[in-house]
Amino acid sequence: MRMTEKGLKETGFSQRFGQRVLQWLKRLSAVAGLGWLVTACNVGSTEFTMGSDFIEGGSTLTMIDTFHISMSTVLIDSLRTSNTGVALLGHYKDPNFGNITASTYFELGIPTSFSEDNANVYDSTVVILRYNGYAYGDTTQWQTITVHPIAHRMSGNDWDNAIYNNRNTPYLPEVLGSVRFLRRTEASDSLVIRMDDTFGNDLFTKMNDADEYMTSNYSFVNYFYGLAIVPDTTESNAIYGFSANSTDLVMRVYYHRPNSSGDGQDEYYADFPYTTVDPAYNRIQADRSQTLLKSLVTQKEDLAASASENRTFLQCGTGLMTKMRFPSLNDIQLLNTQGIIMKAELEFSPIANTYDPQALPDSLILIETNKINATVSTLTSSDGTTLHVSSSVDKLYNENTTFSIDITSFVQNAFADGSYDTENGLLIGWGSTQYLSRLENLVIQADQKAQNGPKLKIYYMTF
Amino acid sequence: MKLKNKILLLISYLLFSISAMGQITSSPYSMFGAGTIEAPGFGTNQAMGGAGIALPSGTFLNNLNPASYSGLDSLTFLYEFGAFLKYTDYTSSGYNQDRIDGNFNYLAIGFRFTPWLATSFGIVPYSSVGYTIDTEGNIGGTTTTYNRNFTGSGGINKFYIANAFRITKNLSVGVNTSFLFGSIKQVETGSDNLSLSDYTLTTIKYIRNLYIDFGLQYAIQRGKNRYSLGLTYGPEVNLVSTYDLTLVYNSTTFPLTYSEDQKYLMPGQYGVGVAFMKGNRFTAALDYTLSQWSTASFANPQIRTQDNSRYSLGLDYTPRTSIIDRGFKKMHYRMGGFYTTSYMIIDQQPINSKGMTFGIGVPLKNNRSMVNISLEAGETGTTSGNLIRERYMKLHFNFTLNDIWFQKQKYY
Numbered sequence: 001m002r003m004t005e006k007g008l009k010e011t012g013f014s015q016r017f018g019q020r021v022l023q024w025l026k027r028l029s030a031v032a033g034l035g036w037l038v039t040a041c042n043v044g045s046t047e048f049t050m051g052s053d054f055i056e057g058g059s060t061l062t063m064i065d066t067f068h069i070s071m072s073t074v075l076i077d078s079l080r081t082s083n084t085g086v087a088l089l090g091h092y093k094d095p096n097f098g099n100i101t102a103s104t105y106f107e108l109g110i111p112t113s114f115s116e117d118n119a120n121v122y123d124s125t126v127v128i129l130r131y132n133g134y135a136y137g138d139t140t141q142w143q144t145i146t147v148h149p150i151a152h153r154m155s156g157n158d159w160d161n162a163i164y165n166n167r168n169t170p171y172l173p174e175v176l177g178s179v180r181f182l183r184r185t186e187a188s189d190s191l192v193i194r195m196d197d198t199f200g201n202d203l204f205t206k207m208n209d210a211d212e213y214m215t216s217n218y219s220f221v222n223y224f225y226g227l228a229i230v231p232d233t234t235e236s237n238a239i240y241g242f243s244a245n246s247t248d249l250v251m252r253v254y255y256h257r258p259n260s261s262g263d264g265q266d267e268y269y270a271d272f273p274y275t276t277v278d279p280a281y282n283r284i285q286a287d288r289s290q291t292l293l294k295s296l297v298t299q300k301e302d303l304a305a306s307a308s309e310n311r312t313f314l315q316c317g318t319g320l321m322t323k324m325r326f327p328s329l330n331d332i333q334l335l336n337t338q339g340i341i342m343k344a345e346l347e348f349s350p351i352a353n354t355y356d357p358q359a360l361p362d363s364l365i366l367i368e369t370n371k372i373n374a375t376v377s378t379l380t381s382s383d384g385t386t387l388h389v390s391s392s393v394d395k396l397y398n399e400n401t402t403f404s405i406d407i408t409s410f411v412q413n414a415f416a417d418g419s420y421d422t423e424n425g426l427l428i429g430w431g432s433t434q435y436l437s438r439l440e441n442l443v444i445q446a447d448q449k450a451q452n453g454p455k456l457k458i459y460y461m462t463f
Numbered sequence: 464m465k466l467k468n469k470i471l472l473l474i475s476y477l478l479f480s481i482s483a484m485g486q487i488t489s490s491p492y493s494m495f496g497a498g499t500i501e502a503p504g505f506g507t508n509q510a511m512g513g514a515g516i517a518l519p520s521g522t523f524l525n526n527l528n529p530a531s532y533s534g535l536d537s538l539t540f541l542y543e544f545g546a547f548l549k550y551t552d553y554t555s556s557g558y559n560q561d562r563i564d565g566n567f568n569y570l571a572i573g574f575r576f577t578p579w580l581a582t583s584f585g586i587v588p589y590s591s592v593g594y595t596i597d598t599e600g601n602i603g604g605t606t607t608t609y610n611r612n613f614t615g616s617g618g619i620n621k622f623y624i625a626n627a628f629r630i631t632k633n634l635s636v637g638v639n640t641s642f643l644f645g646s647i648k649q650v651e652t653g654s655d656n657l658s659l660s661d662y663t664l665t666t667i668k669y670i671r672n673l674y675i676d677f678g679l680q681y682a683i684q685r686g687k688n689r690y691s692l693g694l695t696y697g698p699e700v701n702l703v704s705t706y707d708l709t710l711v712y713n714s715t716t717f718p719l720t721y722s723e724d725q726k727y728l729m730p731g732q733y734g735v736g737v738a739f740m741k742g743n744r745f746t747a748a749l750d751y752t753l754s755q756w757s758t759a760s761f762a763n764p765q766i767r768t769q770d771n772s773r774y775s776l777g778l779d780y781t782p783r784t785s786i787i788d789r790g791f792k793k794m795h796y797r798m799g800g801f802y803t804t805s806y807m808i809i810d811q812q813p814i815n816s817k818g819m820t821f822g823i824g825v826p827l828k829n830n831r832s833m834v835n836i837s838l839e840a841g842e843t844g845t846t847s848g849n850l851i852r853e854r855y856m857k858l859h860f861n862f863t864l865n866d867i868w869f870q871k872q873k874y875y
Contacts, residue, residue, distance in 0.1 A: 047595040048491045048553070051849055053765045053810055055598055056494045058613060058651040059664050059710075062603035340710060340717055342659050459602065459659055463708060463721050 059461045061342070064335075067456040068328045071446035072302040073293060073312045074373045074427060076319035079436055082156065082163040082279035086437035087129065087249060088317070089145055090239030091231040092137040096354065096443050097315050098288035102239050105150060105169050105283065107226035108251055109217035109275035116208050120268075123254040125200025127177060127193040127227065130248040134241030136359070136439045139183055143240075144232035146178040147193055150225040154278040163281040165319065165436070171228035183240070191242070193229075195251065204253050207270065221277045227251070239439055244280060246273035282437060286318040293320070300372045305446030311351055315441035316361060316430045322444050323369060324348075324454065325425035332458060333415055339462035344411035345404055348428070349452035352399040354443040361440040364389035365431035366405060371423040379410055379426065386431055402452070411458070489551065489564050489593040491851050492814055492844060495761055495807055497619055497670075497702055497727040498592035498647060502801075503527055505543040505569060506835035506861020510822025511777020512799020514748040516736025517680060517693035522743075522833065523863045524573040524583055527750070528678035528693045528736070529637025532573055532581035532627035541573040542864035543585065551855040554846055564593075568859075584624040589729075591618035592647050602658060609656035619645040619670050619702065627678075637678040643702060645670050647727070662712040668725060670702045676732070687742045695734035699758065702727040728759035730806075746779040756806035771806035775799060777820070795824030797837065812848040817841060822859070831865035 081088075087104035094100065127147055148171040156162050177195040203224070207214050213223035243249060250271040259266045274280065288294055292308040302323050305312050312322040324346070335341060346366070365386055366379040379387045387405055394400040407426070414420040428444075430436075445452050493499040507523040508515040515527045519534025524543045535541065545568035552561045571585025592615045600611040622644070627637040651664040676697030683690045703725045710717040736750040752773040759768045777799030783792040799820045805813035818841025825834045839857040846852045 047597060048555070048851060049558075049597045050491065050555075050851070052598045052600060052611070053763075054491070054494075054850070055596070055611070055613065056496075056761050056763045056766065057649050057666060058611065059653070059662075060603065061600060061609075061653070061659070063605045063607075063658070065604070339722075340712075340719060342662070342712060345658075461662075461664075461710070463664075463719060 059463055061459060061461050063457055063459050065455040065457045067326060067458065069448060069454045069456055070325040070327055071305040071312045071454060072323045073296060073308060074302040074321045074323045075296045075299055076321055077166065077299040078164040079319045080162045081165040081284060081436050082281035083276055084433065084437045085244050086132055087242040087244040088239060088282040088284065088437050089229055089231055089242065090137065090143060091233045091236040092239050093237060096291060096313060097318065097441055098286050098291045100239065100318060100439060101231060101233055101285045103228060103230040103283045105154060105226060105228050106244065106280035107154065107221045107275050107277055108224060108272040109246065110214050110220050111207065111270035111272060114207055114270045116210050117257055119257040120208050120255050121257060122201045122204040123256060124197065125195040125251060125253045127195060127251045129191040129242040131183065131189055132241040132243045134438060135238055137238035139238045141237040142180055142182050143236035143238060144178060144180045145229055146232065147176045147195065148172055148174065148228045148230065149176060150228050153221060153225045156279045161279065163279045165282065165284040167281065167283060169228065169283065200253055204255060217275050217277050241437060244274055246275060249274035284317050302373055310447040312444045312446045313441065314428055314444060315439060316435035317437065317439045321427040321429045323373065323425050323427050325422060326456060327422045329414060329420045329422065332411060335458065335460045339460050341408065341411060341458060341460045343406060343459040344408045345457040346407050347402055347404045347457060348454040349402045349445050351443045351445050355401065357393045357395045357401065359440055360391060360393060361430055361435065361442065363430055363432040363435060364403065364428055366407065367427040367429050369425055369427045375427060379407065382409055388431055489562050490853055491594045491596055493592045494594050494596065494613065494615055495766065496759065498590040500590050501588040505571065506545055506837065506859055506863060507824065509839065509859045510797035510799065510820050510835060510837035511748060511779060512775040512801045512820050514736065514750040514775040514777035514799055516695055516734045516750045517691040517738035518746065518748050519680065520573060524571055526571065526583065526587065528680060528695050529625040529639035530627050530635040530678040530680040530693065532583050532625060532637060533629045533635035535573055535575040535581045537575050537578065538867055539574060540866040543569065543571040543861065545569045545859065545861045547857055547859050549855055549857040551853050553851050553853055555851045556846055556849055579629045581627045582625065587621050587623065589619040589621045589643060592616055600653060607656065607658050610654045612652045614650045615648065617645060617647040619643055633682055635680045639676045641674040643670055643672040643674055660713050662710060664710050666706060666708050668703045668706045668727065671704045672700060672702050674700055674729065689740040691738045693736040697732040699731040699755065700729045702729050730759060731755040744781055748777050750775045754806060765810050767808040768806055769808060771804045773801060773803040775801035793826050797822040797824065809850060810848045812845055812850050814844050816843040833863045835861040835863060
């Protein structure tokens with residue numbers, strides 16, 4: 001007994017205190033369990049709709065479009081127009097873009113099926129061109145095209161085996177054939193040019209004699225260098241596209257021989273098809289001497305919009321692109337320190353009544369460029385796909401058509417090296433190689449004070 | 464047995480701490496600053512309109528004034544536990560909605576070490592945040608509008624240890640050391656924006672802060688009558704210690720920083736209270752508290768701040784205090800009222816609060832512990848200026864558990 005009492009005494013204050021606390025906590029846990037049920041009692045809707053004046057915290061979104069955009073026209077002096085699958089032909093006069101002449105150059109291969117026979121008799125030769133559906137200009141005008149033999153064997157560039165739009169391939173003055181035509185309806189799907197018979201007969205004879213030049217396309221192009229088809233530049237006002245491939249573009253030689261029963265003759269033809277032993281290409285010449293762009297001759301020297309009535313130009317096929325520089329872009333870094341750039345959007349518009357809403361280039365892209373107007377790299381989205389300019393076309397009035405493109409990644413990457421070099425910029429170009437065989441164009445409003453002037457819209461968020 | 468006790472302790476602690484983090488408020492006004500500032504005081508104070516700066520702790524813990532703990536009896540171990548159930552009716556021009564919330568509130572323990580030193584510690588809410596607000600945003604510089612949705616959650620809790628020192632027979636002083644902890648989260652979602660993709664902006668502000676406030680009580684006993692005066696003071700402190708700000712936009716997460724320091728101000732506070740007690744039968748308390756909110760500022764320039772005043776008055780009456788009395792005669796009947804002027808002015812509109820309280824205290828069998836239930840009916844805000852008026856009925860449940868220490872006793 002005494003020992004126990006002594007022991008109790010020695011436990012002291014702290015142990016008894018601890019026991020009491022635990023005792024109470026035990027009871028409390030029962031109460032807490034009850035209270036736990038109460039916790040579930042958050043019932044009812046409490047979504048409030050309030051004016052934005054009320055809001056505390058959160059973000060502020062702002063758009064600024066006062067960044068200066070310096071615009072100019074750039075001439076891309078080497079457009080690869082070889083082996084595009086299109087033969088572009090015609091002549092077109094445009095007050096903005098000058099006199100445009102498209103001529104096409106291609107080689108012929110040997111016929112795939114031909115049986116030599118002493119009884120074969122040459123009849124005639126034609127070149128058949130099949131419309132690919134593309135036409136630019138006034139197709140109600142008569143057009144004359146002539147066919148000439150190419151003077152020397154064609155060859156691609158040493159470095160890329162391609163031929164550019166500005167290559168002048170000499171051809172002989174002799175006219176192998178010509179046609180004056182008007183494409184009256186969509187139903188007329190091809191154009192036939194009657195060829196010189198001396199020329200046709202020569203090839204026919206070589207074929208019938210199984211001449212060594214006729215053993216392969218490679219040997220044949222050493223004998224006959226190909227055809228140059230060029231438009232007459234005095235009367236025509238349209239440029240047409242034709243399919244350039246071995247089935248649609250052929251030179252056809254008609255011949256006959258007596259039939260086996262001896263009571264008549266069988267008609268035959270042999271096709272010398274379009275071939276690309278050496279590159280075939282379209283030469284696209286633009287004489288801009290009567291336009292605002294007359295001083296634009298080299299790619300390195302662009303023509304400021306101020307020198308061309310505050311407008312810039314873009315034309316596929318002839319290599320006109322519009323360059324945009326952003327002299328005040330570095331100011332964006334100020335925004336970036338305060339918040340975050342959510343989006344950068346570039347907007348530009350064609351000048352009212354300079355365009356046909358049905359014939360706007362629909363595959364415009366942006367290409368990063370530098371001081372010497374080189375095409376450095378195509379602007380892509382973060383996942384690597386090419387960004388395309390989207391358009392909202394005013395089909396009703398031809399006045400409020402606007403192009404826009406999200407250039408957020410360009411703006412964000414512009415400062416990767418600290419600050420943006422204001423000599424760098426963006427070229428508005430075309431994103432599809434098929435545009436190399438097209439002449440769609442834009443006359444772009446370069447005056448930022450104009451209602452439809454170019455704008456760089458920066459959306460940024462501050463906190 | 465010991466292990467079992469430890470487990471129970473752990474469970475009750477976890478239960479409380481989990482729920483303490485949960486949503487205990489639902490008010491659009493909790494969007495501002497640290498949220499809705501919870502009225503201090505446990506069950507007895509709550510039933511008395513929140514008044515009691517001059518009241519001693521004794522039959523209950525009075526955490527309105529740290530000096531009050533000197534009033535604890537020796538050998539007494541007081542335990543306060545509270546929960547509430549709140550029904551709120553929200554009215555704005557054009558619509559009306561309601562909601563029920565409920566949760567634990569607080570947990571506190573108080574006891575006296577020596578005749579001159581008494582202590583209390585516990586966890587109480589300081590503020591709470593809970594809202595979902597839809598509003599329209601506008602991209603500055605354009606006419607483009609978009610939908611903005613804000614949800615807020617979280618709150619600040621206070622773990623405190625208070626010590627009261629009896630300086631003389633009449634004078635006590637107290638110091639209350641608190642650790643403020645918690646987080647306040649705001650999620651903003653922008654959607655239906657023609658120019659931009661949807662975004663989610665999440666801000667979590669973490670609060671970990673030590674806070675010290677002070678109190679003084681002076682009482683004079685004249686026969687059965689006790690006249691007392693209480694003073695409290697708390698300095699101003701910024702509560703935010705760190706924050707996370709992240710933007711999720713176009714499936715990319717951007718960690719961001721604010722351009723300005725983030726602040727939730729806990730304003731400097733001055734409280735004065737007077738009380739009159741007639742034995743155990745009757746208590747009256749009148750408080751005035753001034754909070755210096757004018758030094759605080761909110762990010763929204765439409766919102767001004769001003770010093771705010773809280774007036775509260777409470778009465779406590781019990782018909783019989785004798786041990787032999789039974790039933791209703793032994794119960795405490797309490798009532799009170801309060802009026803709080805706004806510390807923020809939104810668009811010229813002050814957000815005042817007022818309310819009435821009615822409560823009963825039911826003694827338990829041991830005659831010392833008590834169950835307190837009170838009903839608070841109040842109103843906050845206004846419908847003018849397209850704002851929201853909240854009218855609520857709040858049921859407070861409180862157990863004041865009073866144990867006599869170091870003395871063998873049977874409980875239930």
